[in-house]
Amino acid sequence: MGRTITIDPVTRIEGHSKITIQLDDSGHVADARFHVTQFRGFEKFTEGRTFHEMPSLTARICGICPVSHLVASAKTCDQLMAVRIQKRAKICAAS
Amino acid sequence: MGDKAIMATVWLDGCSGCHMSFLDIDERLIELADLMTLAYSPLVDTKDFPEMADVTLVEGAVSSEDDLAKIRKVRAHTKTLVSLGDCAVTANVPGMRNPFLTEDLYDRAYIENADANQHIPVNVIPPLRPNSYPVHQVVDVDVFVPGCPPSADTIFYVVSELLAGRQPDLSGRSRFGA
Numbered sequence: 001m002g003r004t005i006t007i008d009p010v011t012r013i014e015g016h017s018k019i020t021i022q023l024d025d026s027g028h029v030a031d032a033r034f035h036v037t038q039f040r041g042f043e044k045f046t047e048g049r050t051f052h053e054m055p056s057l058t059a060r061i062c063g064i065c066p067v068s069h070l071v072a073s074a075k076t077c078d079q080l081m082a083v084r085i086q087k088r089a090k091i092c093a094a095s
Numbered sequence: 096m097g098d099k100a101i102m103a104t105v106w107l108d109g110c111s112g113c114h115m116s117f118l119d120i121d122e123r124l125i126e127l128a129d130l131m132t133l134a135y136s137p138l139v140d141t142k143d144f145p146e147m148a149d150v151t152l153v154e155g156a157v158s159s160e161d162d163l164a165k166i167r168k169v170r171a172h173t174k175t176l177v178s179l180g181d182c183a184v185t186a187n188v189p190g191m192r193n194p195f196l197t198e199d200l201y202d203r204a205y206i207e208n209a210d211a212n213q214h215i216p217v218n219v220i221p222p223l224r225p226n227s228y229p230v231h232q233v234v235d236v237d238v239f240v241p242g243c244p245p246s247a248d249t250i251f252y253v254v255s256e257l258l259a260g261r262q263p264d265l266s267g268r269s270r271f272g273a
Contacts, residue, residue, distance in 0.1 A: 011137050014111040035219045040108060040158070041192040041200035043208055060188045063112020063244065 002027060009037075014064040051077050100149040100258050103135040104179075105169055107162040108189040108227060109155030112244040113180035114138065117152065119247035127251075130258045144172055150257050152179045152250075153236075156189040157228045161221035170234040175257055178229070178236045179250070181243040181271055189227040197223050238262075242269045 002025050008018035016038040022031040046057055055073040059066035071093055078085055085093070106114060114137060120127070134145040151173040157163055170176055181187035192200055200223075201215045230236055240253055249269045256263035 009137070009142075011140050013137075016106075037161070037219065037221055038108065038159075039200070039204070039220050039223065040189050041195065041204065044195055044200045044203040045191040047203075057188065057191075060110045060112070060243070063110040063115045066110075066112065 002030070014062050051080055099129075100131040101134045101145050101147065102131040102150045102152075102254075102258075103133070103145060103148040103169070103173070104138065104152040104154070105135070105165065106137055107153065107155030107166060107183070107230070108158035109180065109182040110188070111137070111154070113152075113154040113182075113242075113250075116242075116244035116247050117179075117250050120251045121247070123251050127254060127258070131254075144168060146172060148173045150175045150177065150254065152177045152254075153183050153230055154179050156182045156186040157224070157230060157233050158189050159221040159223050163224065163233060166230060166234055175237045176230075176235070177238040177240060177253065177257070178231060179240050180245055181241055183230045184239050184241050185271070186227045186229045187243065190229075193226045197225065240265060240269055241271045243272050245269045 002023035005021040005023065006018060007020075010017045010019055015036065018035045018037060020033050020035065021029055022033075024030040042058070042061060046054065049057070054077060055070045058069040058073040061069050074093060104114065104117065118124070118138070131150070133139055134148060135141050135143070148169075151169055153166065153169065153176060155162070157166055178184045182189055186193070205215045206213045231239075238253065238257070240249065242249060245253075246269070249265070252268060253263045253265070
């Protein structure tokens with residue numbers, strides 16, 4: 001088994017990660033892994049909360065791309081409520 | 096370097112939104128760059144924390160053993176430690192897991208919700224502590240800046256004041272959630 005190159009932490013990304021690159025005996029890359037080293041448990045702790053909290057909560061998954069989480073969550077809330085969204089509001093939400 | 100202040104930023108268990116707000120200072124970053132050197136941060140490539148930072152901004156709650164080790168080290172090598180944002184100040188969103196058992200959180204994410212490869216990545220994720228804590232619960236904090244995230248104007252004000260050797264007065268400048 002050759003050596004392992006570890007890059008920890010990976011900078012200039014959102015979140016926490018490291019990269020390990022496993023080299024074989026001849027120095028070639030045998031395996032490379034990207035490790036996501038943060039876990040907050042959104043999948044569990046959002047259960048049972050009121051639906052209108054979800055756009056604000058899911059936006060906090062990532063401070064670089066909060067808008068995509070917020071819009072996805074808001075659209076889900078629309079479906080949950082079975083409401084018809086006005087065209088103008090849809091355009092605003094999609095922008 | 097010269098007589099410039101040494102500054103650092105770290106993120107623990109957060110979303111990086113506070114760091115984005117820091118970057119939203121925009122061109123005023125150039126003013127700050129005249130006063131300080133950003134010696135360590137997720138925004139730069141340096142891997143080692145400086146021997147002594149004058150000011151360190153900490154985003155995020157203390158959730159894992161890694162977070163705890165990191166903040167203790169940062170505290171030992173920082174003169175003025177700033178809890179930046181609601182996660183650092185109150186544990187906020189990361190703290191919402193506190194009523195649950197860690198095993199239940201892992202089960203929901205990695206077993207029940209997983210379509211394939213169901214297993215808990217114990218060798219990848221740093222072990223979680225039973226609860227997520229605000230930073231001041233584990234180390235001394237010198238300045239508290241609430242907000243989710245604090246505005247760029249607030250962060251600029253705080254950093255400018257600290258670099259000028261003054262204690263920032265945050266009354267009316269920032270509040271929880273906004």
